[in-house]
Amino acid sequence: MLDADFFRRWMTATAVAVDGAAARLTELDSPIGDADHGSNLQRGFTAVRTVLDKEAPGTPGAVLTLAGRQLISTVGGASGPLYGTLLRRTGKALGDAAEVSGAELATALRVGVDAVAALGGAAPGDKTMLDALVPAVDALDGGDFAAASSAAEHGAEATTPLQARKGRASYLGERSIGHQDPGATSSALLFAALAETAEATS
């Protein structure tokens, strides 16, 4: 079972991963975007760490809900509301249980990812974060965090040949082909951090 501390550590691990990958994410956002994805998420997850330390929410659901709200309040851009909604809706779906199972998290994440799709109007294949998120929750299947992480990673890589149909990259039309999507890349980091946290816990 996963408790609030697990979720706090997941968020911390994500923040650390984002810090390390910020320059690369911004670099990916340059040819097909506006060169800010790395600094956006870095600002957001730094704020998430701060607020989790300060408010120390006591349930898994509260951790993710607070983290999501914090992303919405600090990131901006497309990724702020989208990642914020992902965490917030996942957190809300977890309810106020003190501990949740891997299967419960998988179900809740599905709710979160669906909310991202509903909010942004994108579907897998559109060259967005959903190309990593959807395969990840598909692979998660009751709690296989390592499988989810590698599915997200593959999903991110598989965005390279796609033509973007949502977000800024879509403005480029065919010229968006041949570049990996920054948001899918950061989604893979989120699932890598989840797997890493689970690994460290077990």
Place this chain on the structure above:
Amino acid sequence: MLDADFFRRWMTATAVAVDGAAARLTELDSPIGDADHGSNLQRGFTAVRTVLDKEAPGTPGAVLTLAGRQLISTVGGASGPLYGTLLRRTGKALGDAAEVSGAELATALRVGVDAVAALGGAAPGDKTMLDALVPAVDALDGGDFAAASSAAEHGAEATTPLQARKGRASYLGERSIGHQDPGATSSALLFAALAETAEATS
């Protein structure tokens, strides 16, 4: 003896030389100036050709006076009034004789060069056109156009190690050292054109 046609051909030869050297003059005006000397003189001498063709002045003095006035009206910058004054005052000093000797031209050019010094307040050694003009009229001495041309050329080259004390290059202080002065370079063209015209005439 030199007639109006000689002076017209001198101005034409100068215009041709300036056309050919315009890019180089502008290039010289880049590191220590504002990158316009070539286009300034090109505009001016093109206008001089046009007005000489149109008005066909009948005396040497009238040719130079008209050329000088035209430079003043079309060049602008520092070089417009300075070259304009050089030709205008030289022309006025020639009076309205139909033909002038080489010695008379030498004397008149001395008047013109003095007027340039008076107008701009510069002296030889200040890294300006005077560093070519003054040695040229010194060497001219009764009509040795070839000597004047090579003195101007040497004078221009000798500006390279100088620190500028007049004109735009003076703003650079010591950083003006190591670059040949564009105005001295164009003055050498004027005397080269004079020598060439004399050569073609004799």
Place this chain on the structure above:
Amino acid sequence: MLINVAETVVTDALRGMAAAHPELTVDVENRVILRRDAPVAGKVALVSGGGSGHEPLHGGFVGPGMLAAACPGEVFTSPVPDQMVRAAAAVDSGAGVLFIVKNYTGDVLNFDMAAELAEDEGIQVAKVLVNDDVAVTDSLYTAGRRGTGATLFVEKIAGAAAEEGQSLERVEAIARQVNESARSFGVALSACSTPAKGSPTFDLPPGELELGIGIHGEPGRERRAMMTSGEIAEFAVNAVLEDLNPTAPVLALVNGMGATPLLELYGFNAEVQRVLAERGVPVARTLVGNYVTSLDMAGASVTLCQVDEELLRLWDAPVSTAGLRWGM
């Protein structure tokens, strides 16, 4: 770059704006720029915002006759809902607030969230989306046309209507009419450098240009060998007129992307006017300058907005902001 560190670029700019413009209220901490006299009793308040790096848009358009408040995000990053809610609460006199939103996924999502939250607080909110950029086809396969130069027309004209005391419904309708009557096309002669990246966002050799760019340092739809000012004017005006068939005079905005000298912009305007004359499009008013920019990008955009007498009257109405001022 003339900055301290990338992280403080926006707050540094707000501090500098506060110092230069005592006629504005600049809330540096919460990142909101407000009309000093807000809320203005009985008047609809216009709130806009977006990523920074487009200055004077939007902060430079706050003041009598235009915006009541602007919310600057990080560079090229839409602001967060908190800023918009705070702005709305500060400027609402009870007559309602109009959000003017450029059509980018980030701006749309954040303003949508803000509108919900503001309505929860009892503020009446209407929204207008600006999407004038003809370089992007408005289809299922894109995020839709971007909002660019027309934003200035929407903010100025709707701002004048609000200043006159027109209702939220009316001001919203006017804003919508302006957007629907306006189209833009932009061209880049260089990329721009964001503070976060520190170097050009894409590689554009001299001697080439990008056609159909937006205002976020993205490359355009197509790269070509350098064209003359006249050829670019033809390309841009024709692209706009393909989408807009003016049956009345237009307002023309000949807008610099940031690093193109005013000298060149005026020269470009001469060519734009020539092409418009050739195409038989009468021009009622022309504005030339750097108004909707993309940091230090070189290039220009052309926005045309068809106007009736009412819109033209509102365009001519007094305005007093840092970036646009006339009649008072």
Place this chain on the structure above:
Amino acid sequence: MLINVAETVVTDALRGMAAAHPELTVDVENRVILRRDAPVAGKVALVSGGGSGHEPLHGGFVGPGMLAAACPGEVFTSPVPDQMVRAAAAVDSGAGVLFIVKNYTGDVLNFDMAAELAEDEGIQVAKVLVNDDVAVTDSLYTAGRRGTGATLFVEKIAGAAAEEGQSLERVEAIARQVNESARSFGVALSACSTPAKGSPTFDLPPGELELGIGIHGEPGRERRAMMTSGEIAEFAVNAVLEDLNPTAPVLALVNGMGATPLLELYGFNAEVQRVLAERGVPVARTLVGNYVTSLDMAGASVTLCQVDEELLRLWDAPVSTAGLRWGM
């Protein structure tokens, strides 16, 4: 470059200016920009001019409350006397004409010739030289301090005095006082490209900057490794204050050289204001923007002008030009 060919850059810009500003008379052929209502009976007329490439200076400052006419030369090349004489004749109402001349050899020589010619035509002409740039020592070994940002202060304040109907003698004295009370210092983060040359006038690698530049794309007095906005503000303000010891509040112009985004300029202003506060210099008014530019050069300059109540009143007086407008 957004141009047709280098040769027509200035006339192209004048055509574009004419189209955008029906409130001005633009004589494209003779290269003179005039107030539409010139000559204004009983009022002294200010005439300025200089090389093009510094826009909005000077053409953008023609209008009620500022210049009566401007004469644009070729890029970075002072105009010719014919332009100035024509301008003087067109704007003189009999109350006299004040030539405002930036201290460059070319401008000085051409305006001097023009003054003689205009006086021959019976026009009363006074001249004021602007030489505010502290980067150049005013010594026998230079052409003297350059005229840069203070030109805007001289034109605005003397323009207001002329608009009030003050005498030529008085307007000239005020212009002289403004110049003597003002000093500038500029910094380049990139070179600029002139149309004639088509490439940067000097080589400045990213990560380095030039201190003490003028407004003609010349390198400065010294090259250094990149500094922060705060460090540059300290350097520039200290350089100015070394030469100017304000005993009264100052006007501050935080001026962009052309390609520096307004976002960065405002951030730079925050640092300039901080340094001024630390040095105990009260600031009466601040103007931030691209006003006295050097084509597409990146960088900024700081101009401070000490003002008494009279100068401040004249600064605040209404002005209506393309580049500077308030109070009407």
